Amino acid sequence: MKSFCLFLILILSGITVSAQTNYTADSLNIRKIYDMSLLNGKSYNWLDHLSNEIGGRLSGSFNAQQAVEYTKAELEKLGLDKVWLQPVMVPKWTRGEREFAYVQTAPGVTRNVNITALGGSIATPAGGTKAKVIEVQGLEQLKEYGRENIEGKIVFYNRPMRADLIQTFDAYGGCVDQRYSGAEEAAKYGAVGVIVRSMNLRMDDFPHTGSMSYGDTPENKRIPAAAISTNDAKYLSGILKIQKDLELYFRMNCENHEDVKSYNVIGEITGSENPKEIMVVGGHLDSWDLGDGSHDDGAGVVQSMEVLRLFKEIGYKPKKTLRVVLFMNEENGLRGGNKYAEVAKSKSEDHVFALESDAGGFTPRGFGITATDAQFEKILSWKKLFKPYLIHYFERGGGGADINPLKDEKIVLAGLRPDSQRYFDYHHAANDTFDKVNKRELELGAATMASLVFLVDKYGFNNINKETSELAD
Amino acid sequence: MKSFCLFLILILSGITVSAQTNYTADSLNIRKIYDMSLLNGKSYNWLDHLSNEIGGRLSGSFNAQQAVEYTKAELEKLGLDKVWLQPVMVPKWTRGEREFAYVQTAPGVTRNVNITALGGSIATPAGGTKAKVIEVQGLEQLKEYGRENIEGKIVFYNRPMRADLIQTFDAYGGCVDQRYSGAEEAAKYGAVGVIVRSMNLRMDDFPHTGSMSYGDTPENKRIPAAAISTNDAKYLSGILKIQKDLELYFRMNCENHEDVKSYNVIGEITGSENPKEIMVVGGHLDSWDLGDGSHDDGAGVVQSMEVLRLFKEIGYKPKKTLRVVLFMNEENGLRGGNKYAEVAKSKSEDHVFALESDAGGFTPRGFGITATDAQFEKILSWKKLFKPYLIHYFERGGGGADINPLKDEKIVLAGLRPDSQRYFDYHHAANDTFDKVNKRELELGAATMASLVFLVDKYGFNNINKETSELAD
Structure with a gap:
């Protein structure tokens, strides 16, 4: 049994060395992401504008159109490879x-x-x-x-x-x-x-x-x-x-009107190695009209935009294509989410990962994940990289209303899970306003999303058995 | 090697059966604690009174004296075995x-x-x-x-x-x-x-x-x-x-005056089996004067009181003596914490555990713990019982300013660790007020404290090797 033990020790130490190398490099990249978000973040300023300059963004409203134009213009400033509007007919209801x-x-x-x-x-x-x-x-x-x-x-x-x-x-x-x-x-x-x-x-x-x-x-x-x-x-x-x-x-x-034309706002960093593999981060641009929609879902919108900005700022070029999608009409129709999936399918696009933030801008705790066993295990192997950021929740089940239409046998869907205790104090009510969002909590959420996207981009879900072992400890 | 494997399997399954039994019973008790706190909690009402009826409680002030009298009266209503005031001279500074x-x-x-x-x-x-x-x-x-x-x-x-x-x-x-x-x-x-x-x-x-x-x-x-x-x-x-x-x-x-007499407020459920082993839960009754001291540390005060009330309500009689200590003068002197430890020492009291809540009434994340390796490992073996409540943080280091004077080679010191992102928005400022505390978050903190106290009471830190194995999985 001695030789068997020696064999085990050799294998285990080999894994440790390999893991250490990756772990250190990944740790440093993730630290960069969090530092950039907390020290030079843009998400809070964007949310200030969306909430205080524009306000509630009910589908089909003037404010919703302003939000489309504003976020498109802001994405264009980031130097992405593409920014475009995806037309979608949405219901229009007025109070x-x-x-x-x-x-x-x-x-x-x-x-x-x-x-x-x-x-x-x-x-x-x-x-x-x-x-x-x-x-x-x-x-x-x-x-x-x-x-x-x-x-x-x-x-x-x-x-x-x-x-x-x-x-x-x-x-x-x-x-x-x-x-x-x-x-x-x-x-x-x-x-x-x-x-x-x-x-x-x-x-x-x-x-x-x-x-x-x-x-x-x-x-x-x-x-x-x-x-x-x-x-x-x-x-x-x-x-x-x-x-x-x-x-x-x-x-x-209140009154229901004819459908009107609106848009999903999309920005893309085209993948440097596997441009046909697409990762999506998103939130929904529309909101109810009573408050200014800061938590639901201004937070998710600006956090998703921030993911791409953070990559640009730290100089990380994703291997896969990374898209931010600001979905229209999640609240009362899901037309944007359905349209995006419909177009993706019609173009035979290969979506490998989608992450939505639509649970408020509170302190992030982790992710709810819809994936195969092997995919989920792979994500779990990254969990320890998140520990310094107090991100601990990696559980099965989850995604987001807007990204769920993308579901197929292959894609991994994930939803950011912030602390939820206060969320329903504000949800869909007149007090869902900018002052209820804490800058740090919002920024931590953006960095947490970016870190997961970074790991998905780097390791992906192919060759799962081989690559998981590199990171396992 | 077959017989060796069989031996291992037998041992492991034995542990699992034993663990299952304890785990289920403990889970149910902890579920009762959380249910009672969330469905019939008293902590938020107490905090309402401390914050809105009394207000800021600077040492030596009229408000601090009111807080002493109020909390003593409330503890007396709980049917504890003893409630008393412990005199302590405190500095008096006026703005x-x-x-x-x-x-x-x-x-x-x-x-x-x-x-x-x-x-x-x-x-x-x-x-x-x-x-x-x-x-x-x-x-x-x-x-x-x-x-x-x-x-x-x-x-x-x-x-x-x-x-x-x-x-x-x-x-x-x-x-x-x-x-x-x-x-x-x-x-x-x-x-x-x-x-x-x-x-x-x-x-x-x-x-x-x-x-x-x-x-x-x-x-x-x-x-x-x-x-x-x-x-x-x-x-x-x-x-x-x-x-x-x-x-x-x-x-x-502002002006510094002569020291004045004040009090720690103490309530006790005397242990049913090991009354000489004392567990303390506490927070500090004094606060700064600008706000009403809701987060610092009204929250810790009412959560600590709630631990004893929860035990009474669910009918759990602790084996060890459980004391709530509402310390006076944490903010500008620590006289209450020092006095409590001094009296404990002079009476040769045997304090085995002390837990302080003094980091705000936000969503609890876990505990910072000062303990020996074996004691810490024992606490870690309970971690999985907290998972349904999203309590994940069990790290070394921590306690609380008021309980730290109790430190010796034997006692385990712990501090509740709530989410800290918003804490310094309010800390020691005029906006540390009742409306900044979320009822559920406060109640989750009280239940989290009570659950740890329950486990310490049930399993203690004696015979560590024997008992840890019962719960390990």
Whole structure:
């Protein structure tokens, strides 16, 4: 057994030497990336402009068009190999005059409540809708109550996000069906409107909008749908317990229009060795209209732009082609993401990796990754390079709404995972504003993305067994 | 070799079965702790009172006394085995009327700058101090300039915190000598005052106070010292480049008084099996006076109280004695921490573990730990139990200013390590206020502390080799 042990030792020390060489070089490159982002970053300035000079960027709006022009111009300043606009038709929905709602607690006695129209909702009749309210804890409870209890009423969906779930996106996923399908389902029972508890883990006065769908509900059966702030959801639920015949009034002036032309904004550094292998980093350029869309997803936009700028600044020329794609219309249609994948497919482009940042500009913790076992193991072999930056989360599952249409058997999809505890305090609400983004946290996210892209570019996912061993310890 | 492999497999599977049993039971207990903190936590309400009803709690102030009385009363409500006050004499320094400062850029033309007295500083003369300014990048540069360039001037220490350091406490450690010893050192060269760039990684208008020392400088040689906001430090540095004879005026009304009596607040659950083995969780009750001390260290106070409450609520009776200690005077004297250790020593108490939370109420990431190799390895064997809560940081080094005096060859010291990126935005400044604390982040921190205390209580650090193997996988 002595010779066997000696053999093992030789092999292991060989691996260590090889790993050491790569590890040191890679460490230094990654250190350069973080230094550049933290000491001479551009992401925060870009976000300042997007948020404060332009503001909320709803698909089809003037602001969305301004954002297209601004980011294209900024990408052009970076000296990339190509910058272009990819046309895409997007839905156009306008909020109109701000919503108004109250509950009537006695004849002539009312209390206003904070609501906001859900994106895609129809308006109320011009004079508003006033009706009794029935509270439910979810879609499935409609059946239990039946048409006899629901018809002519406003359905109030009040299932809260679960505070015990550590990952707040899980809590969101557990509630968002009320917002997305609440109107479609309630209409089947003859409801005249829908009020949904905001997808917010905090108690406050901000109503949170978001996308909804009428499914195949005929136009004349569609009912208006709004979100209500968590504080007012609590109030409404409380007062309904003592006053079952309470009436709620709401008025909304939103409108769905014809689709309009918009764009994905794309910039590219063409690969020096394997230009046909394409890596994508991206976020979505559109946002809801209530705040300025700083976290959702101004942060992802500027971080993605920064990845390419960081490569230019540290003088790293990617072997594969690296594209930044600023997707249009993630929030209410996903037209940009679908268009990009459609064009890529029609051109038989070879996308090997796509990374999206669309979970806020908070301190990065790691990545959610959709990949084969071998691809995932390869990424895990790089994990230790991220330790100095407190990046620890490398788990399976994840990507991003905009890049998911690229999915095939081969591509690796990844989503940046920032700390999520505060995200739903701001998500789709009027307080998603620039001051909620911390400069360092944003910059750390950009550097974390760039570091992963650097490693994917350098090592790729071919010859996985051979190359993984070089980095394994 | 077949029999050897079989032997190995048998051993390993034995360990796995044993580990599984413990792992499952421990997992469930930790899940209970997190659920209780997130679903029925008390920490945020306590912090609301400390911050908004009481406010900044400078040692020797009325507010500090209110905080003593409030936390004692709240601990008494928890049904602990003992609650008591431990008297300690503390320094009393008062700020007096708010500071005022300007630079004179031309005859009759002035621009105000934002300063705040450093804690412990003497006042300026009643009419203020007006003098030319010499900018330095640190204490060592004084020697280089010499008395001929410094005498009669105000020394402006302007070395910024390093943005490239990922752990912001490292950046703080690299600058704080300017604040702590700046006046003592500048006085040796005949300076008449000191202005220190705020320990803040962000550019804003808040000056950040903090402790300073005159060392053994005789009273008649002491000079007043203030912090200046980062924005105004940038301005001052810029204008000095084009106007070397610029004069700065500042007026401060602070005063050092006789020591006054105050208290550490202590609550205890007496151990059910090993009452003489004592575990401490704590934070410091005092704070600076500019904000309300929510992050520094209201958060640590309420999280520590919550550890005991969580144990009571889930019905876990610790085998060892568990004490919460709310230390007085961490900020400008450490008298509370020293007193607690002194009394513990005089009573020959056996402290086996102490955990402090004094790095803000942000999302917890893990612990810094001062321990022997074997003790540290034992803690590492518990790491996987924390993974569902995204707690990943278990590194050597750490504890807390208040618990460090307990250090001996045996005790394990630990400090909660929350995300640190935003901490110095608020540290010791007027914007360290309740609204900067996120309820979930605070509650996650309390649960993380309680989980570690639970494991220390259950497994301890005796018989390390035997017990570690039970949990190792």
